[in-house]
Amino acid sequence: MEQGSQRKKRVTITDVARHAGVSTAAVSKVMRNAYGVSAAMQEKVRAAMAELDYRPHAAARGMRGRTYTIGILLDNIRNTFFADILDGVRDELRDSEYTVLIGAAGFDAEAQDKTIRSMVDRQMDGLVLIAPGIQRSEVLATAQSTPTVVIGHHDASDLHDSVVDADGSGASLVVDHLVSLGHRNIALVSSPGTRASKWARTPEIVLSNGYAEAMGRHQLAEHTRICRTSYSDEGGYKAGMSLLTAGDRPTAIMTGADVAALGVWRAAHELGLRVPQDVSLVGYNNTAIADLATVQLTSVDQAGHDMGATAARLLIERVEGRREHAVQTTMTPRLVVRGSTSVPPAV
């Protein structure tokens, strides 16, 4: 039976049809719950499918229509905020027939472009792009041919749906908290906008504006200082080094991502500075690490799980053609105060 030739043939729709004594068209109809199948036909075909353990070949389906695949693009798998989003997507699609596949492209715009194109070439039914670092025009072009949800960027478009967090209010929450503790010299570590990517309202821009606006509201405009770096441990470390060795050292640093805050913390540690005694530190995203016993990082909760679930729901609506017009959903952030923030050091 098992001959040397390693591949045993797949069971195809033709096999099912033959086994059930019907046409392939009939089998296809049953699979798709299409109109025009008798109860008897239903049963015959389903029995044959079960008996042969038939699974439709997604690649072949892709030639004609859908592949029942959703692609998720993210830059850095280490940012556990994305894991929260991902859990949301997975939970939403758990009982559907869609498969979720993740492309972790890194921060490089070209690699992200390549990954998105790969997903489109694989005929994925829909894409969730988490704060893509590529040209806006690229995203719009993709969205024109494939249903797309953008998470993070506030720029709305009628070509794709958006799920965002009210990052401006998030920044306000943090600044207000720090000011109430007595801080005045508050710096922000944010992500570098991809140069000339034509996104007018990336999360980092909205966050920065919110920060600047809040600082102004507290008459602290002169202390406004933004350090740009990638949201990673290494990026945070560099930003921390730069800020904490500067002449006019901030007494508090807020960051746009927990993962970057931890990098700042590492830098502070190396410089012999204690958190929060010497410098207060605030993260963003309220990931699981923030709550670790030894970390206890004050952070802003963004409801990543809800964002992911919402994105998935919106995407499927579009994929299945149940909605025509684009939608933007905004989540409200919430400050979670922990041990990494306290009153500024007495000078």
Place this chain on the structure above:
Amino acid sequence: MEQGSQRKKRVTITDVARHAGVSTAAVSKVMRNAYGVSAAMQEKVRAAMAELDYRPHAAARGMRGRTYTIGILLDNIRNTFFADILDGVRDELRDSEYTVLIGAAGFDAEAQDKTIRSMVDRQMDGLVLIAPGIQRSEVLATAQSTPTVVIGHHDASDLHDSVVDADGSGASLVVDHLVSLGHRNIALVSSPGTRASKWARTPEIVLSNGYAEAMGRHQLAEHTRICRTSYSDEGGYKAGMSLLTAGDRPTAIMTGADVAALGVWRAAHELGLRVPQDVSLVGYNNTAIADLATVQLTSVDQAGHDMGATAARLLIERVEGRREHAVQTTMTPRLVVRGSTSVPPAV
């Protein structure tokens, strides 16, 4: 031009052929660097492809042969050890034409099965399975039809390649270290073997055996205690609670994953126990969190990046038919001592 119909047509091989004034077969040959194309033909076709911005349709390719897609199966995206492995895979495949897609299936065996099947149905060229929790027979069946590399499980097979860490030695390193500090009551937190999955030598089994063997070597067999839980923050927390509230409380706990160690730490913290003064704690994998300023977790480095790169290399060799026989690669672990281990508390 742009009519209301949203989808603009893809550029296909036929378009390229027409544009270059040749047959589709010729274009296909050029793409695949197949035998029998003149230099002139090469140039003509490449020019046409560039001019039209042609990209082959992966789904269509899948109908005939390869899709140039590698699938990676992992359980939990939050375990950053997997991120190390993934980086290795990515780096190895960076300049190839392969795309890496990740399926994060969770711990549930059925979900993992479903994800693997999805990957096969999508005609992926090869799979990397990171410590799969499913039946061994399922993996073997998959490997029979699709080139597969298994990371983690020590059970070798001539159907798939393997990349493993010498987990037994890793356990030894930890036990030896703890004993040299004066510990005797050392517990292990490991992962539950998937019941009846027929893997004889999962990482957790090899680790457990190494631990038991090392304990025996130090005449500490009576203190051998293994607590099984999933490698996640929550799993670690539960295990920690159970071990640290038990009558005969261990003075040191080693875990099979950093992420679980952090959960144990959280439990210790809640119980008012300090690390390392009251209990020493050792992780596994030496992920980035272990090195955080405020964490400083003693851990075992597994060279995740190398494991990933090796897995990718082995896989491509198989996909491209350059190797017939299966291979097992073993990495050597290395202990990284940090602040979470010290002498046991004086009783």
Place this chain on the structure above:
DNA sequence: TTCGGCTTAGAGAACGTTATACAAACTCTC
């Protein structure tokens, strides 16, 4: 009856590639 309408099943043409088989056009060599 005959006809129109409705339901159900199947034939067959895509979809975008790959790869085999072959024809045509060149090189040699004697």
Place this chain on the structure above:
DNA sequence: GAGAGTTTGTATAACGTTCTCTAAGCCGAA
């Protein structure tokens, strides 16, 4: 300059689906 070989390009049949047609069968009304 004839035959034998070698290159080079193309025609075409898959691959496993989906989906539009059309045909067949049945029902009921006129």
